[in-house]
Amino acid sequence: MSFSDDDNINARNISPVQLRNLPIVKDVDTNIPSLKWGGQSTSDHDKEWGNTGIILPEEQDILAGVIEDFQNAFNNQLKFFNNQNEFLLSTPQGQLATSMAAIISDRNRLLAYYVNQVDPSYATGRMQDGIGRIYFIERIKAKxxxxxxxxxxxxxxxxxxxxxxxxxxxxxxxxxxxxxxxxxxxxxxxxxxxxxxxxxxxxxxxxxxxxxxxxxxxxNPTEGIIGNNVESQAQFEQRRRQSVALNSVNSVDSIMAALLNLKNGNGSSVCEDVYVIDNDSGGGVNKNGVFLKPHSLFVCVSAPDDDWSKQLIAQTIWKKKPPGCDMNGDQIVVIQDQSGLYSTPPKYTICYANAKRIPIRLKITLARPQFLPKNAVDQIKTAIIKAFTGNDGSKKPRIGSEILASSFYAPVQRLGSWISIITLFIGREIASFSLVQMNIDEMPTLNKDDVEVVFNG
Incomplete structure (x- = not known):
């Protein structure tokens, strides 16, 4: 059924059945379905779908469509513009039109947001958690x-x-x-x-x-094991990419994925970071500062050094590694087959390495501003530490990674207009380089005392 101006009916009298039975027409140009009221289609600009995703109409086009709908409904009796073609926002019809346009625009943005949430590269929050569960991984909680x-x-x-x-x-x-x-x-x-x-x-x-x-x-004769904030969007997506091989076996990716998702009794991650590489040649080779035996596997973890953690790590490596390959590392753990297939379970010796924690040093030189905050040095050091540990949501340096000094420019610059960076260097013993390359058995660390802040002038 359809309604015309002569039907003398308003929206309050339309039953749900009548509303469902309203005819659907297609716009001649866009071929997009729309409701037909009294022979008139809505002028609301609809979304488009392209190769890059959803394309939303501009705000001014939405408002123009709403105004056209109003004019059609009131037989062009409403005035939206003055003689100078200025929009009459203060009029009742102006207020209604802009409010409705804003509602449509918000709906469009919400739709675009959720369309993007199905892409792992853009998903955040609950939607990202859902994508993670497809791969049987959970977001790392604060520790x-x-x-x-x-x-x-x-x-x-x-x-x-x-x-x-x-x-x-x-x-x-x-x-x-x-x-x-x-x-x-x-x-x-x-x-x-x-x-x-x-x-x-x-x-x-x-x-x-x-x-x-x-x-x-x-x-405390040694430094503490640094905790972490709730895993950020970027960090979770990085781990998801690394964890796609979680259900596979006999590959370096499956070993890394399993170790990164290894949990202890309270649900916390056992391994802060993992690096896995193999040598498939018949001779020994040096790779990124580590000697690998022929036909061997090298697993390096940043994890606690207690017996419980060692057993968990060794069991995980054994379940995922190819049979018969040699292993490298100074951590030697004897495990027992827990499959339940044997009356006398066989034992295996698993070797891996616990990453050496290597202090990194940074030196940042800035121009002295006219007004320098009292805690300027502490603000700068805190910003750098947050970026280094991933506390600001960025990807933190890992075992065997290349750390660029330039990656710390943006976190410091965001502190305010009083920041003017002249130079920023990084290094091991001395901060005088543009980058630091970690070996595959080294985990970088950074303390506030290892960040030097200098103001010139």
Whole structure:
């Protein structure tokens, strides 16, 4: 059925059945279906689909279409422009037309957004999580920095769960369980930062925060294992690309994917990073600073050095690696076949490498602005650390990666107009190069103390 001006009917009286039965006509030019009211098609500009995706109409074209619809509905009795052809926004019809055009435009943008969300390169948030689940991977949750503190004091003194210490920057950490000082007057306590994220805890920075009778002092001989924020869009997509071989076996990609998705008991990732390469030749070769035996596999991970993690890593490598190939690395772990196919399960020796943590140094020289913030140096160092650890959502440097000094320009420049970078150098012992190439058994690290900020003038 259709309605004309003579039907003396308004929208309030149209039943759902009548609305569903409204005739659909096709625009002669676009061949796009539209509703027909009283013999008149809507003038609303519809979307187009091209080889590059959805193409949305311009805002002014949408408004022109709404105005035309209004004029058709009111027999051209409405005035939208004055004699100077200026749009009469303050009129009731002007307000209605612009509001409706804005609604249509918002609908179009929302549609374009969700169209782009099916592309893994652009997907974010919940939609990206859904794409990840197709490959059986989950977004990495935020994790707190952990550090081992050596507590000294009298024998049998209890360091209870929740006992707090602090680092040099005032960040608080608490013991993850109860510990008792041993006969030698010490106990190694695992302290977890109260704030999740990439909190840096340098060696020898822990100090007591609360007093316990018989507990004398605390010290951390090594730096803490830096935590992380919730995995960003760019980081998750990078890992998804690396994880597409998760369900395969007998390839370096399948080993890397399985290790990157390896979880411990609390759901956190075991491996911060992974690098896998093989030597298929009959002779030994040097690849990116590491010697590989003939017909061998090299797996390097950045992961905890405890027995539990070693077993998880070794079991994962064994399940995915090709049979019969030799292996490289100083981490030697004996595992047992857990398939349940044998009454006396065979044992295997798995070798891999735990990445050496290599400190990186940066030096940035800037022109001194007329008005320099009091905490300018700290702002710059923090921006660089966030970019290096991926805390700003960027892809962080990895095992065997090439780190460009230029990749830290943008994070610093975003601090404000007072930033004028003259030079920015990077290096290992001395920051005097434009790039640093990590070996395939090296994991780069960066502390605030290793970032030098200089203002000229």
């Amino acid at each position: 707190a920095t952990t550090v081992t503190g050596i507590c000294r004091g009298q024998k049998d003194v209890l360091i209870s769960a929740g006992t707090k210490v602090q680092d040099g920057d005032g960040n608080l950490y608490e013991a993850d369980q109860n510990y008792i000082i041993g006969e030698d007057g010490t106990v190694a306590v695992n302290f977890v930062c109260l704030q999740k994220g990439p909190i840096n805890c340098p060696a020898h920075s822990l100090q007591m925060y609360q007093l316990i009778p018989g507990w004398d002092n605390v010290d």
